[in-house]
Amino acid sequence: MNLDANTYQVYAKGYGKKSPVLRDCACAFLVGGIICCIAEGLYRLYLHLGIPETNVRILTPVSMVTLAALLTGFGWFDKIAKFAGAGTLVPITGFSNAVVSPAIDTKAEGFVLGVGAKMFIIAGPVIVYGTLASVVWGVIYYFLHRGGIV
Amino acid sequence: MKNKGLIRIQNPPTILSSAAVVGKKEHDGPLGADFDLHAEDDRFGMDTWEKAESEMQRLAFGLMLKKCRMREDDVDAIFAGDLLNQCTGSSFGLLDFGIPYFGLYGACSTMAESLMLAALTVGNNIFNRAAAVCSSHFCSAERQFRFPIEYGGQRTPTSQWTVTGSGAMLVANDGGGPYVTEVMPGISVQKGITDANNMGAAMAPAAVDTLTRYFSCSGTVPEDFDVILTGDLGAIGHDITMELLYSSGFNIRSVYNDCGLMIYSAKEQDVHAGGSGCGCSGTVICGPVMKRLRQGIYKNVLFIGTGALMSPGSVQQGMPIAGIAHLVRISSELPGTLVSGEERGGSNG
Numbered sequence: 099m100n101l102d103a104n105t106y107q108v109y110a111k112g113y114g115k116k117s118p119v120l121r122d123c124a125c126a127f128l129v130g131g132i133i134c135c136i137a138e139g140l141y142r143l144y145l146h147l148g149i150p151e152t153n154v155r156i157l158t159p160v161s162m163v164t165l166a167a168l169l170t171g172f173g174w175f176d177k178i179a180k181f182a183g184a185g186t187l188v189p190i191t192g193f194s195n196a197v198v199s200p201a202i203d204t205k206a207e208g209f210v211l212g213v214g215a216k217m218f219i220i221a222g223p224v225i226v227y228g229t230l231a232s233v234v235w236g237v238i239y240y241f242l243h244r245g246g247i248v
Numbered sequence: 249m250k251n252k253g254l255i256r257i258q259n260p261p262t263i264l265s266s267a268a269v270v271g272k273k274e275h276d277g278p279l280g281a282d283f284d285l286h287a288e289d290d291r292f293g294m295d296t297w298e299k300a301e302s303e304m305q306r307l308a309f310g311l312m313l314k315k316c317r318m319r320e321d322d323v324d325a326i327f328a329g330d331l332l333n334q335c336t337g338s339s340f341g342l343l344d345f346g347i348p349y350f351g352l353y354g355a356c357s358t359m360a361e362s363l364m365l366a367a368l369t370v371g372n373n374i375f376n377r378a379a380a381v382c383s384s385h386f387c388s389a390e391r392q393f394r395f396p397i398e399y400g401g402q403r404t405p406t407s408q409w410t411v412t413g414s415g416a417m418l419v420a421n422d423g424g425g426p427y428v429t430e431v432m433p434g435i436s437v438q439k440g441i442t443d444a445n446n447m448g449a450a451m452a453p454a455a456v457d458t459l460t461r462y463f464s465c466s467g468t469v470p471e472d473f474d475v476i477l478t479g480d481l482g483a484i485g486h487d488i489t490m491e492l493l494y495s496s497g498f499n500i501r502s503v504y505n506d507c508g509l510m511i512y513s514a515k516e517q518d519v520h521a522g523g524s525g526c527g528c529s530g531t532v533i534c535g536p537v538m539k540r541l542r543q544g545i546y547k548n549v550l551f552i553g554t555g556a557l558m559s560p561g562s563v564q565q566g567m568p569i570a571g572i573a574h575l576v577r578i579s580s581e582l583p584g585t586l587v588s589g590e591e592r593g594g595s596n597g
Binding site: 101103104106107109110113114115116117122170171173175176178179180182183186187192195196198199200202203204206220 | 295296298391395396397398399400401402403404405406438439440441446448449452453483484487488492521568
């Protein structure tokens with residue numbers, strides 16, 4: 099075989115199916131939408147129960163995180179996510195799964211070096227860059243505000 | 249001309265016994281009935297996946313001994329490996345037996361690599377009997393190479409499913425076959441593939457390299473074999489290998505198959521491009537293939553164990569994935585009756 103690396107990479111790309119992007123998008127839209135509807139339902143339920151709106155704004159995501167954590171623990175979340183893709187990943191449910199799944203996985207290595215150290219192995223970058231992005235946006239917002247734009 | 253690496257074993261050793269232990273998914277696959285033992289929950293009675301993998305090796309090795317009525321003392325050495333860091337699957341799994349142990353890392357090519365070394369040492373009278381053992385476990389491999397088991401992600405169409413299974417073989421200088429007659433160590437080949445979810449494409453060039461070397465110096469043609477089996481190239485690697493060999497003048501289509509395509513039902517078991525892992529070729533060779541050799545359905549098998557030489561760190565650093573492909577020829581007849589072209593000077597003395 100005399101193909102050089104570049105030629106081979108182009109050649110190999112021609113093999114194998116591509117991800118079904120349209121179907122994946124439709125599934126993500128459907129399941130992501132259902133998750134948002136559940137959250138909206140909870141939001142209204144909490145309001146209906148007379149809980150102050152400021153608390154409901156906290157309580158709803160907490161409920162969704164708890165729900166996703168429970169589903170991860172029961173071993174159902176990954177089965178839903180296999181179908182839903184970004185539909186379960188993008189909402190806060192994905193964040194919950196990304197924390198709980200390594201926690202379950204690493205408990206055999208102990209609570210300190212296992213669960214404690216590795217719980218954020220997937221969600222860690224989201225927290226780091228999420229915080230960083232909010233700081234950057236804070237600075238931009240400060241100047242926009244000073245300039246009277248917002 | 250450069251030595252192409254073919255080793256004809258002067259006193260071809262016999263594969264005295266073999267055993268294959270698999271998980272539930274593999275048992276539910278098309279070859280399920282040909283494996284010796286399976287577990288219902290893949291835990292094999294253990295509390296961690298790593299211990300479960302070791303337990304599979306212990307069971308496979310024990311069963312292999314039992315099938316040929318041998319004891320630990322009858323085995324002079326074990327060549328074994330797996331995919332876990334520092335090969336702990338093998339070292340812990342085979343700890344109880346008290347046999348001289350060589351730990352190998354050949355990634356998913358370990359069955360071929362261990363069998364090759366066992367056959368070479370026995371064939372050259374270094375040992376009377378040597379064992380070749382390997383394993384992989386879907387859950388321990390996922391943990392080490394990819395994501396936590398319960399993580400909700402989607403797999404790409406080119407990804408492969410790590411086989412939960414362990415294969416063990418005993419090679420001896422006495423016995424009436426099947427024989428390991430020829431071996432050819434693989435050369436690492438790297439063609440710039442960096443996608444860890446496309447191992448088939450990363451390993452195919454190595455398989456093509458080994459098979460091209462073999463056919464051009466062994467004097468054999470693909471039709472001399474009942475089956476030419478690669479380890480775990482999956483759907484993509486299988487097609488690439490076949491086409492690249494065809495363009496080099498070797499048409500293997502009629503006799504070619506891949507263990508990764510045989511072990512699962514691709515559509516029903518949702519394994520995307522097929523099976524992978526040391527246990528893939530390990531269980532298929534030690535189970536169904538050995539069974540067919542003993543039944544006389546196969547007389548000549550060319551087995552090419554394929555491995556992707558990488559680590560999670562090397563992939564994250566953008567290093568390309570190298571492939572390796574070790575070749576072992578298993579025949580039910582002694583070499584005197586083998587088809588052979590011009591004899592190359594005995595590279596194995």
